[in-house]
Each structure stands twice: as C-alpha cells, then as structure tokens.
Amino acid sequence: MTPEPQARRRVQLVMGVFSLVSLGLLIQLIRVQFGPYAPVFAALDRGGRGLTEEVRPARGLIFDRDGVLLAGNATRYYLEVELRQLDGNEEIVAGVVSALLGVPADDVVAQLTARDKFVGALRIRLTRPDEEGGRWPITVDPTAAGVISAFLADPEAPDLAGLALVPLSQRVYPAGSLAGHVLGFVNQEGRGYFGVEGFYDDWLTGRAVTVQRSIIPPEAGLNQEPPAGVNLVLTIDADIQQMVEGVLQRTIEWSEAAGGQIIVMDPSNGEILALAAWPTLDPNAYGPWLGDQSEEEPVINPAVGGQYEPGSTFKVLVMAAALDAGVVLPDDVFVDTGEIEVGGHTIRNWDGEAWGPQTMVGCLEHSLNVCLAFVASQRLGAETLYDYLARFGVGRLTGVDLAGEVPGQLRTPTHPEWTESDLGTNAFGQGVSVTPIQLLAAVSAIANGGDMVQPHVVRQVVSSEGAYWPSPTTLGRPISARTSQTLTDMLIESLEDEALLIDLAGYRFAGKTGTAQIPSDYGYDPNLTVASFIGWGPMPGPRFLVLVRIDRPRISPWGSVVAAPAFQDVAERLVVLMGIPPDSERIALVGRE
C-alpha cells in the first residue's frame, strides 16, 4: 500500500522542518567552535567547564569610636580587551577610552595592535604610561564604567566589542589624611602596611577561597562565600584627632620645625584618643612613602617607631623612682652648685647656672640636670634606678597594636658599653632613647595611681561570629598610688609656679617640659633640639594624658616655648570636646548628684 499524496507531503514538511532546525543547530555549533568567540569558550574549557577563581572577601571596615568611617572599600574597574573579538574597531575602542580617561589614543591603539608582544595572549589589560617611564593598569571609577557598560549594551553606540570591565576592590580613606599614621595603608595587592592596616592585616583581609564558577545555568550553584574580614572600631575620636592635627600643623609651621607628634591617651585604660604626626600620611596616596623607603630611612610611624632622647620629660620617671624608693621627699633641699661629676663626666644645668638651694619641686620646676643627676647617682644608685626604669618599660615594646613599633634603647650596667657616667646623663634623659608611645605608657603609671596601662587603638573587633571588646591591659605597677599622687602634686605645683606655661582657668594640670639635644656621629648637635611636653589633667581624676614632641624647631629650641603652648591649645579644646566642666562646676555637679 502506497501512502496517500497528502500524507506524503505532510511527512516531507515535517522532515523539512527537522532538517532546517538541524541545519541551524549545525551552523550554531560551527560558529561557536570556530567563530570570533571561540577563544573565549576555549579559555573556559581549559579551566574546566566553569571558571576557577580566587575570591577575596571585602576587607574589613575601620571606624572611629563614634562610627565615623575611616577606611572603607570602593570598586574600580580594570579595562581588559579580548583580542580575538576585536573586529577592526581598535580605533573606536581607543577613541572612547581616550575621551573618557584622557589616555593618549595612539597609546591605546598601539596596545591593541601590538599582537606580537602578546603571542598566545587572548586577553590584555590596558595600561597607561606614568611619569617615570613605567606603566600602570588603567582603572576607571563606577561612573566611567557605567558609560562603557551602556555603550556595550547599546547596538547604536560606538562598537566596543572586545572591551571588558573587570571589577577591582580598592581601599579608600574617606577622611583623607585624617589619622593616616594610625591607619597605615593598603597597597594594590591588598596588603596592609603600617598602623592598624599593617598590625591587623590578617584579620582585616579575611580568607580567600577558590571557587569553581559554572556559567552553565543548570550547573549554577551557591558558591562558598569567603570568610569575611573583621570590622574594627578604633579608640580614636575623629573630632579630637582633627583638632590635634590642626594644633600640630600650626605648631610646626609657627616654630619652623621639621616634624612632630602629638598623642592623646586616656590614662585610665590606655585608649589612644588621637595620634597625630607630621609630615602627614595620606593613605589614599601612599606612593611617596613607599618611594622614600630605604634602609637608612625606613617608612615608620614616628609615634611608635621614631625613637629619640627624651630629655627632661624623662626626669619625671627618675623622680618617681626616687620618691617610690623612699630616698627623697618633695621638700628635701638640694644645694645646686651648677655642676656635678658622675663617673668622671661633668654635668651642668641647661643654662650653665647654679640655682642654689632647691626643693625637689624646684628641681622639677627649673628642670635642673645637676639635681636629678645627684638624685640618680647618690640617692638611688644604678641598681635601683635601672630596676625602676625596667619596671616603667623603658627599652621594651609596649605592645601597642600599631605596626612598626621599636623598643627604644637603654644601656644598663650589664651592657658592655655602660659606664657610670651614663647614670648621670640618663637621669636627665640623655643617652637613653624612647618612643613617644613608650614614654606615654610609662608616665601613665604616674597619672593613673601607679598602674601602667598598655596603649591601644582598637576598642572593638566585630567578626561574623560576634563582637569582641578587648579589655584594658595593665603593663605593671612600677610605683605605688601614694608616689603617683605625690609626684602629680609636685608637678601641679611646679606648673602653677610657672603660670605662664599652662594657664587654663578652672582646670589644673600636671606636666613637664623637655628640651633634648640631638645626638649625631660627631656628638650632640649644638643647635638642633627635640622640644617636648608631657602633661595630664584636669586634676583630680585626669581624663587625658598628652605628649607633644616637636622635632628641630628653629624659632626656639625650648620645650617651654614650643611644645608647652601646643599642650595648652590641645587641653583647652579637649575639655570642650570631652565635655569636662571646670573644677568648681564639677564638684558642684557631683554634689548635686
């Protein structure tokens, strides 16, 4: 039986349709296998059916104590080109990139056409020349990326076939150079350097994971999310930090100094409220800091890595040791003849004068080197003095959570180069090196009833598992509460006697100036000094401890002239910013409660 003609036609029609569909599939297969997109699929094939890639979590955020964002993340985009997808549109791509980013169009065309440089390369990342003859990858911000994406999606727009945007997470510091030395910075590879970024780098980075990303919809699945980096809340108060940076800048400019630091710390728990250093560091533009890196002058945070001879601010530690050991009393009288010999080395006062009979308060008030050398050499003795200095942590790391801390230098009698004359010079802060943070930690014992606290800048760590509040750490109790009170009273009295030094109506402060010569290979520089002041208040119950260090001031070498006014400015603003009423109102308010 033969099929009817109508049925035959139907079979032929169905077969024709199937043949057309099969032909279409065949053409599509050939196009995919050998067409312009073939290299893309081939690249995917070489890496398995999906893309194996390392996924890094977003770097943890850094906030100040009140929630001001100090370090965040933004997205930039690399411009990459799939070379085999270019269809003679090199000049169009170059024109758009040039118009958007100001890169020379010729340079882009050269990159797109210089195939011989990229033998076997299917994809290149566009770069731009820098001033030093090197080349840096071109990155674009989200706005420019949006324009390019719109062009790519619009068939009427310039033909950008082959151009691709590859997202890149970039660290940004919205407040610019504010607290730059505290924060440190993150380089292009995502590694943290210095400050908090360096110290907590592993925690902030999180952990990268390798994932297999399938681009085939049926195989798409939820990929493993990399463990995120922690968010940090600092002890820094952005308002106080800004104020302190302003005072430091004005002081540096006025005194024509080379640099300096001001640190504000809560002496009761070691929280650093502000840490300013000059020259400033803008973490958004850290290039110059890396460029200066050398063995002779490494990049450091001078507050933790810049050791110096503290000069007379060190006398408070020597006097604390003497009072605590019971070898002197505040009213003990020392007759200053203007010089004293210790270990064959003659020590003189800062002005070369003899000050006659002086109590221990007078010795501190007039900062008499001879008196302190006498106390150290003839009352304390080497063993007791260095035992106390060790208790104060001199020559040891404080453990502050900032990268780059150095321990300072202290020669003790067990050191082969120590001589007895060191006992005399160490007494007034010469021949011993400390860092600003180290001196601050040591003096915190005097301001905090004998307990020496560990300085720190992180007050809260928030991970995906929860929040952790580091508790304040006590580094030791080098002196008694009684000694602490006695010495504080002596320093208040000495400052009040010099009313011009620190004068803030309604508030009392304790403090000490310092003027230290700068050692060099040829002895001490006769002209240049480090002018400093360390003070705390308002008394009683001090809320802040402030160290001012000004390097190489030219207007005057003295701490009393250069550094003390900076302390006064800082203290005047701190009582406002921290809401600390004057003594009389404080007592009245407490009485009413």
Next chain:
Amino acid sequence: MTGTTALLVVALIIAAGLYLAVNAKVANAGRALLTLEAQRDELERENSELMTYFAQITSPDRLLERAVSMGFRPASPGEIDYFAVPGLQPDPEFMAPQPPFSQEGHRSGLSPAFTETLGEWLARVIGGAR
C-alpha cells in the same frame, strides 16, 4: 501492532517532554540564580560606594569647613555652661556592623531530585546494588 507502536511513541514523547520540562526548570532556576548573584554583588558594590561617599561628605574636615562658612566657630571653655540632667542616659556606644556570615557552598541551589542525570541515577543504582 500499529496501536502498540503509537502508544510507545506517545509514551516516549511524554517522557521526553517531562525530561525537557524538568531540565528547562533547572536551567531557568540556574539562570535566575546567576542573575541574583550578579545583582547581589552589584548591590554590595553600590552600598560600599554610598557608604564611602557619605563618609566623605560628612568627614570632620568637610563639616568644619561648612560650619565655618556658615559663621560658626569652636566654643571656648568659658562659653560653656554645664548643668545636670536627672535621669539622662548617655548615648549607646557605637557598634560596628557585622560582616556577612561565611557560607558553605552547595553544588547547586536545587535538590538532586531535579538535577540527577540518567547516567548518575544508573551509576547510583548499580553501585548500590553491589
């Protein structure tokens, strides 16, 4: 014979249709998943950008600059009056936002009931029989 053949063809067509329908659902779900993942990534990026932008325009330097331009100046200690407010609670301490939880991956967002191939089923059955 013709009726049996027709029944077989119909059964095959139904089975193939079901198979195609399930696969189409899987493909759709996978595509939706890829799209949602891309959207999530984009939203996270936008959120990060906005957070940074907000921080830039409210940075202490910018606020001080604006305050000064509006005629304000920092108060001095003598210009401030203090008074006790009974029962006033201090502001709660700032708490940083929690980073996203680490999430273990899954091969697919769909149950294996939808994604298991015939070959995988056979291998499982034969392997189980052993």
